Amino acid sequence: MATASWKKREEGWLLFTLGLIVLGMIYWLSPSSELRQTQWTIRGFPYEFRKPCDLIRPPDSERVAICLVGGARAFELTGPSIKHHLLGPYEGADVFVHAPIDGDAHKLSLLDGAPRLAAIRLFEPTRINQTRMATELLTARGSPHGIQGLLQYFRLVEGCLNMIEEYEALNSFQYKWVIRTRVDGYWNAPMPPVDSFDKAYYYVPYGSEFGGFNDRLGIGSRETSTVALARLSLLSKIHELGYRELHSESAFASQFEVRNVEVKKRTFPFCVLSARKYSWPPRKWGVPVLSIGSKGPLNGAKCRPCTPKLVGKRAEEVVNASERLSGWIGPTEDPKLCNAAGKWENGWENIFDKIAGEEAANARQKISSRTFSQCIQEIEEFRQKWKVWDAPSAEVLCQKGSLVDS
Incomplete structure (x- = not known):
């Protein structure tokens, strides 16, 4: 009984090892850059895949x-x-x-x-x-x-x-x-x-x-x-x-x-x-x-x-x-x-x-046909896109441009 149990355990480890080898080959040979960038984490069994967010950021x-x-x-x-x-x-x-x-x-x-x-x-x-x-x-x-x-x-x-x-x-x-x-x-x-x-x-x-x-x-x-x-x-x-x-x-x-x-x-x-x-x-x-x-x-x-x-x-x-x-x-x-x-x-x-x-x-x-109202709306939307806006209001900038509503 002990011998049969040990033999079954060896077979389990062999299958486990072969599985890791197959997964490794898929990982390294995959044409997908996303899969190659995948990190593995062990959460008991089976294995799961996790892709870290910071890998897609420029260094x-x-x-x-x-x-x-x-x-x-x-x-x-x-x-x-x-x-x-x-x-x-x-x-x-x-x-x-x-x-x-x-x-x-x-x-x-x-x-x-x-x-x-x-x-x-x-x-x-x-x-x-x-x-x-x-x-x-x-x-x-x-x-x-x-x-x-x-x-x-x-x-x-x-x-x-x-x-x-x-x-x-x-x-x-x-x-x-x-x-x-x-x-x-x-x-x-x-x-x-x-x-x-x-x-x-x-x-x-x-x-x-x-x-x-x-x-x-x-x-x-x-x-x-x-x-x-x-x-x-x-x-x-x-x-x-x-x-x-x-x-x-x-x-x-x-x-x-x-x-x-x-x-x-x-x-x-x-x-x-x-x-x-x-x-x-x-x-x-x-x-x-x-x-x-x-x-x-x-x-x-x-x-x-x-x-x-x-x-x-x-x-x-x-x-x-x-x-x-x-x-x-x-x-x-x-x-x-x-x-x-x-x-x-x-x-x-x-x-x-x-x-x-x-x-x-x-x-x-x-730009050549933009009205005063359009200018205010577009610059206000533009202002929201900046992390730092050190500039006058949309109204001031559009007034400086001498824009008028038709």
Whole structure:
């Protein structure tokens, strides 16, 4: 009897062991990623499966902050491309916005639907004290609003860093990557993935350097981004070390020099919509203006919706003849050049809609036809999506936009 009982027990353990082996093979060989991520817990017999919730969260070690800065004057044109090509590839990233309160700020509601809206700060611009140090360090050359314009821009960018620091303190963590760019950027392809960058460097686009670094977009680790975004607070250190007569791009380059941060250049698929006028045809020291229909990486070059005046080989020759340390737009695949000597051409809306596609065309038409009541309702819904809303009421923003009910 004892022998038979022991034999039955051995058979039971053998079946039990074989069962574990079969389950293990199913677990490791399964094509289902969900099954491979399943954890096992023993609750007596039989075995049960349990999937932990934290496995579907992005790892904290790669937290990304994306900060959009600047006036929203063209956001009805750029907003959809930013959502699709910049925010879309970084679904786990937190979004920050730092922008002035003006007649265009209400357009930022086009960000509604973007994932993980962290903090938005809309502020009333005030004049910055223009000290002797600032006058010696900076030059008004190339700045449409002089030295005061540079200081305002530097405050705009550094405000992005301040927001990120406040949000980190509020939530007891720190970002590993920071992406900063402008709200007037039009994107024609997705942003490169974060794992294609090296934390040892700060990355900026090729071209549009003007004797420094292109400051229209930057991506780096939390450490290198702290240097890159400290545009106001580093001025005194830069002045102390003897730098003088810097414009935006050269001041940007000096920040990295004084903090010993190495910068790398990469191509990026965006351009900056601009209504500024530039001489035609572009000269060696001029600024080529691209059509938004140009292909390939546009590297933050100035652009507009236009009927191109130069395409193909001739356009490439003009672009490549630009001074490399000045207005050259960086390596591109198929530049199409606009005559930007005057205002945007009649019918630019149709040109934009055809190039940008249906989603962007609908956004443009929605904003251009939005009534005051619609604006209030949409911004109120938009406000609810943010973790931190540091901005006026919907009524104030819609009034600033001079919207009326039909």
